[in-house]
Amino acid sequence: MCSLSRVYLRAGALFAALIWVIAGAAFGQRSQPKVAGQQTTPTAIELSANLGAWFEVYQILPGVFTIREPGHWERVISYLVVGSQRALLFDTGTGIGDIRAVVSELTDLEIVVVNSHSHPDHIGGNYQFETIYGLDNATAARNAKGRSVADSQRFVLEQAFSRQPPATFSRDTYRIRPYEITHPIQDGARLDLGERTLEVWVTPGHAPDALCLVDSEHRFVLTGDTFYLGRLFVASEAGSLEQYASSAARLATLADAVDRVLPAHSATLLKPIFLERLNEAFRQVVSGKARAQEVKDGRQEYRFDRFSISVGR
Numbered sequence: 001m002c003s004l005s006r007v008y009l010r011a012g013a014l015f016a017a018l019i020w021v022i023a024g025a026a027f028g029q030r031s032q033p034k035v036a037g038q039q040t041t042p043t044a045i046e047l048s049a050n051l052g053a054w055f056e057v058y059q060i061l062p063g064v065f066t067i068r069e070p071g072h073w074e075r076v077i078s079y080l081v082v083g084s085q086r087a088l089l090f091d092t093g094t095g096i097g098d099i100r101a102v103v104s105e106l107t108d109l110e111i112v113v114v115n116s117h118s119h120p121d122h123i124g125g126n127y128q129f130e131t132i133y134g135l136d137n138a139t140a141a142r143n144a145k146g147r148s149v150a151d152s153q154r155f156v157l158e159q160a161f162s163r164q165p166p167a168t169f170s171r172d173t174y175r176i177r178p179y180e181i182t183h184p185i186q187d188g189a190r191l192d193l194g195e196r197t198l199e200v201w202v203t204p205g206h207a208p209d210a211l212c213l214v215d216s217e218h219r220f221v222l223t224g225d226t227f228y229l230g231r232l233f234v235a236s237e238a239g240s241l242e243q244y245a246s247s248a249a250r251l252a253t254l255a256d257a258v259d260r261v262l263p264a265h266s267a268t269l270l271k272p273i274f275l276e277r278l279n280e281a282f283r284q285v286v287s288g289k290a291r292a293q294e295v296k297d298g299r300q301e302y303r304f305d306r307f308s309i310s311v312g313r
């Protein structure tokens with residue numbers, strides 16, 4: 001979520017890393033059933049006691065797990081998507097708990113990390129992983145440098161917690177640690193996990209490095225913070241509102257192509273009609289038809305059914 005993410009544009013922070021755009025959506029025989037029909041019952045996964053005290057994990061679709069941190073006010077949801085060859089971790093949470101250990105209890109496969117964007121509640125555990133795909137842009141590069149202890153404190157204030165943090169957590173040393181984007185990706189990249197391929201849709205607006213992942217075969221989209229039920233924040237960078245509107249218009253084209261929308265906060269397994277509603281909402285905001293119903297924190301708040309759009313700086 002995090003509307004407070006600051007922008008420190010730094011030139012020359014581009015990666016010289018090797019470029020590996022994953023190509024070749026080699027669909028083999030499916031070992032996992034295609035997600036059909038409407039009914040799916042999430043299954044709670046029991047973690048070892050020390051991890052289960054902080055994380056909650058559900059299998060929500062075949063090969064798809066939510067990893068929640070309900071004890072932190074962001075209540076972020078990271079997702080693990082398992083293929084036959086490797087597994088993709090879409091966001092790594094706050095870094096307060098040991099998400100790598102959680103993932104190790106769910107799969108033995110190689111893990112690749114992709115971030116929905118680089119706000120702190122989505123990248124906190126990145127440092128624990130060797131393979132990280134990310135956009136080759138200034139925002140992604142800047143945030144990969146991490147944050148100092150002082151600059152990270154506001155994410156772990158006493159009131160941010162509704163549960164006891166893990167014993168391994170220390171407020172005095174907590175920080176968003178730096179990490180390396182090992183594999184630059186771009187819009188349209190196809191991430192082949194073996195018998196499952198996710199396509200990268202770059203969707204700026206909430207953040208300049210926001211992206212969604214589409215599994216067209218299994219008919220779902222991971223939307224990160226670009227869409228969830230609640231208060232949606234438009235980034236403060238110039239042009240973000242228009243970018244967000246364009247991203248929403250593009251996502252609306254998925255309404256008939258997916259059955260499920262999987263956001264990074266709040267409820268998951270949403271119906272794709274919300275993608276059309278998001279698009280319509282942005283059209284109203286951009287065209288001036290929608291009225292800001294409230295001003296909060298100096299931001300304009302446009303309210304719609306089950307979500308709002310917050311614009312400001």
Ligand SMILES: [Zn+2]
Nearest residue numbers: 001002119225
């Ligand atoms: Zn965010």
